[in-house]
Amino acid sequence: MQPGLQAYLTVAGLLFAIGFAGVLLRKNTLIIYMCLELMLSATTLALVAFSRFYGTMDGALFVFFIITVAAAEVAVGLAIIVALYRRRRTVQVDELNYLKH
Amino acid sequence: MTAFLFYFLSALTIVAALFVVFNREAVNSAMCMILALGGVAGMFVLLDAYFLAALQVVVYAGAVMVLFLFIIMLMDTRARRIRVTEMDLVAGIGALLMLTVGAIWLAHKFPAVAEMPEIHPLPSDQVALGYASATKTFGFGLFTRYMLPFQVAGFLLLISMVGVIVLSKKQPAEDDKSDQVRK
Numbered sequence: 303m304q305p306g307l308q309a310y311l312t313v314a315g316l317l318f319a320i321g322f323a324g325v326l327l328r329k330n331t332l333i334i335y336m337c338l339e340l341m342l343s344a345t346t347l348a349l350v351a352f353s354r355f356y357g358t359m360d361g362a363l364f365v366f367f368i369i370t371v372a373a374a375e376v377a378v379g380l381a382i383i384v385a386l387y388r389r390r391r392t393v394q395v396d397e398l399n400y401l402k403h
Numbered sequence: 404m405t406a407f408l409f410y411f412l413s414a415l416t417i418v419a420a421l422f423v424v425f426n427r428e429a430v431n432s433a434m435c436m437i438l439a440l441g442g443v444a445g446m447f448v449l450l451d452a453y454f455l456a457a458l459q460v461v462v463y464a465g466a467v468m469v470l471f472l473f474i475i476m477l478m479d480t481r482a483r484r485i486r487v488t489e490m491d492l493v494a495g496i497g498a499l500l501m502l503t504v505g506a507i508w509l510a511h512k513f514p515a516v517a518e519m520p521e522i523h524p525l526p527s528d529q530v531a532l533g534y535a536s537a538t539k540t541f542g543f544g545l546f547t548r549y550m551l552p553f554q555v556a557g558f559l560l561l562i563s564m565v566g567v568i569v570l571s572k573k574q575p576a577e578d579d580k581s582d583q584v585r586k
Contacts, residue, residue: 303408304405304518305405305409305410305449306492306518307571308509308510309409309413309579310450311509312447312506313413313416313417313446315502315505315506315509316506317417317420317439317443318419319498319499319502320417320420320421320423320424320443320534321420321424322415322498323424323498324424326491326494326495326498327424327485327487327491328424328485329486330429330483332429332471332474332475332478333423333424333432335471336423336432336433336436336471337423337424338475339436339463340420340423340436340439340466341539343439343440343443343463346443346455346459347443347446347447350446350447350450350452350455351450353447353450353452353498353534354450354451354452354505354519354534355519355520356520356534357460357520357522357533357534358407358532358533358534359532359533359534359535359541359544360528360532360544360548361539362534362541363478363532363541363544363545363547363548363549365452365455366458366541366545367549367552367556369455369462369463370459370556371556371559372462372463372467372468373462373466373467374562375563376467376470376471376565377470377563377567378474378563378566379473380470380474381566381570381571382570383565384474384477384570385570385571386565386572390550393478394483397430402408
């Protein structure tokens with residue numbers, strides 16, 4: 303039996319949920335960032351599946367843009383994390399409570 | 404065969420994603436992340452998006468994850484225990500509820516689309532931007548309907564390049580001093 307659209311969407315949903323759980327549970331900024339990338343990847347999977355099953359190219363082209371934006375975003379985000387680390391000597395979010403006090 | 408590959412790849416992706424979340428070492432997480440992204444690329448192949456699969460491997464699993472690994476190894480990230488707070492629990496239950504509602508909605512909304520429509524490698528003239536596996540289709544779409552977003556994406560890359568250079572420059576000394584005074 304061929305996997306249908308639902309099967310792909312289920313995998314994408316699970317992947318998104320796992321990424322979300324990672325964002326909530328982890329305290330290391332780098333791992334939080336990786337989990338965000340995982341969520342982005344799940345949405346691209348859902349978009350390509352929709353695009354394939356409805357026979358139009360738009361979803362796939364959207365994924366092209368998502369990958370471009372993700373690459374740019376990762377570069378800037380990691381630069382920010384490095385700048386943060388240089389100043390605070392930590393990347394754990396529970397220790398970055400400077401605005402709190 | 405396709406069904407077996409799909410289930411294999413989805414299991415691989417999900418397990419690798421779980422390891423990303425629950426691994427205590429950041430480097431191991433990054434390695435599992437590469438595996439998960441590779442699994443997603445494999446599913447792109449099953450969906451006849453060969454160009455996107457290649458792009459996913461080159462850009463995500465290649466460039467982005469190498470960047471991540473560099474930064475992880477640059478910092479000292481000690482392995483820590485994962486602590487679950489009450490807020491995490493509440494948010495997790497909320498997310499699970501939303502996921503359940505989404506799954507029920509999916510099951511009602513998309514029972515009809517079980518078969519992949521037939522496609523040809525090259526785009527046909529009948530449908531505007533119909534799905535095709537050839538890379539040419541991407542070029543055609545990018546230079547016709549998505550011309551403006553394509554240009555904006557180019558500018559975005561330029562901006563991010565400049566932004567990274569500005570961010571990773573050495574901070575002025577007076578900033579550091581005022582910072583220490585406040586501390």
